Amino acid sequence: MNAPASPRQLGAEIFQVTTGSSEPIYRQLIEQLRRLQAGGQIAEGDAMPSVRDVASELGVNPMTVSKAYSMLEAEGLLVRRRGLGMAVAAQASGNSDIESRLELLRPSLERIALEASQLELDAKSVITLLTSILKGK
DSSP states (O other): OOOOOOOOBOOGGGOOOOTTOSSOHHHHHHHHHHHHHHTTSSOTTOBOOOHHHHHHHHTOOHHHHHHHHHHHHHTTSEEEETTTEEEEOGGGOSOOOHHHHHHHHHHHHHHHHHHHHHTTOOHHHHHHHHHHHHTTO
């Protein structure tokens, strides 16, 4: 059995926001952290960047970041450590099964499907583009 990686300090660059999106910024932060957890890119005990650091890096109101952190704490993904800030919770560690990770993509893919339909694009063209993007081309 592999030994767990030691906790690390995460930087504000783990987050990216789309300011023109219809999805509120705090929801974008929540969904990104859920995906990072499901994909195994963050682990139990990893220290979250401070609210101030994230707000400064993203150019958003600190209350927005605080709201996202509080909601993630309420759902059990983050824990508050007195004097040390927020960290990834114990039950958050480990990779989720592929079905759970795919479900996290569903809302984004549904938006893409709607936009493709509105643009009258066929599925094959959209899938070809997505494949190209996934391969980094």
